[in-house]
Amino acid sequence: MPGKDDYYPGPPGSVLHDARMSAGKSVLETAEALNLLNSYVEALENNDYSRFNSPLFARGYIKSYARYMGLDEEPLLKDCDRICRREEDNKDQTPTRPQGIAKAPGNAPLISALLISIFLWCVAIWVFGGKPEPELAINVLAERFAPLSAIKVEPSLGEVLLGSEGDELSVETPISQHSGPAQAAELKFEFVEAVWLELRDFQNNIVVSGVQEKGEKLRFDVQGPVTISLAYWPAVISEYNGQKIELKSLVNSNAVRVQVGEL
Structure with a gap:
């Protein structure tokens, strides 16, 4: 069994996996011995601590796993803490979008232009073509x-000679x-x-x-x-x-x- 000051190369998961393989134990055997789910054992060996609610759970499982394999848990726990801190730092550096502000879709300008065109078309129809067609x-x-235009009778020759003012020939004005x-x-x-x-x-x-x-x-x-x-x-x-x-x-x-x- 390594001493307290021994150093294990590689992340904790790789060390635990190699120890299990050297001991000839399967994932199922290890899970039953530690009273864990098979998926938890696999997550520990893959350094996937997101499967656990808190890094404290991961530390406890690693500690139990290391003791079961006869390993010194201190170096493994230090590596576990280092991995957890790195993941936390990455989360802090990831830019977050303010809540309640939705990112406009890439085609927003096209949609806006289409809506404006429809509005202007409706206004033009209302102004220039909105009048109802006369019945x-x-x-x-x-x-x-x-009917034929009424024609008045021409004066007779006698009326002309006598200076009579006969009716003049005329056509009705339309x-x-x-x-x-x-x-x-x-x-x-x-x-x-x-x-x-x-x-x-x-x-x-x-x-x-x-x-x-x-x-x-x-x-x-x-x-x-x-x-x-x-x-x-x-x-x-x-x-x-x-x-x-x-x-x-x-x-x-x-x-x-x-x-x-x-x-």
Whole structure:
């Protein structure tokens, strides 16, 4: 048995392991003799003191293990203390993150930029495109064609010779048939077949009148609401300020006269 002043090379675990192997004892035999778990014996031989609640437990187990193997426990306990101090020093030097402060993920700038972009997009939609689309009003008129302008009778030759003030030949000045203010209107027409069309603006002025050929496309910028007369509306695709003029559910005849405007 080594004396009190003997020095054991290597850490305590290696010394205990070599002593056990030299004595021909297994881990199980050693654990039973020391009344320890197999894992505790292995932890002592591996210098893994983290398996124990306190370094004091490790010191006690090493002391018992050394006596069981007939070794001087003092050098082993000193090495145990040295290892424990080194582990404590390493723990003290390890920087700790302040509690309650979470580290921002690496993609935080990307997420922030995405959220800002979504916010700006919503604001732009609300400012520039948030207004509701005006509702298109279509009023079907009873008369399919505009009434002819009233023509006053010319004075007779006798009335002229006698200096009579006869009625002058005149045509009625167009008068708006629409209530409410005028509105800027863009009219588009596309003709699938040859169709007669008459378009009148807000002041009842004729914008276009006549037969439009198949495949022809027309566009007008006028003051609305407008009056549209069509001899065969199913062959015409028409729009008012980008909204399609739907007549199918409103009329039961192919020839129609309608007033169209926005509410």
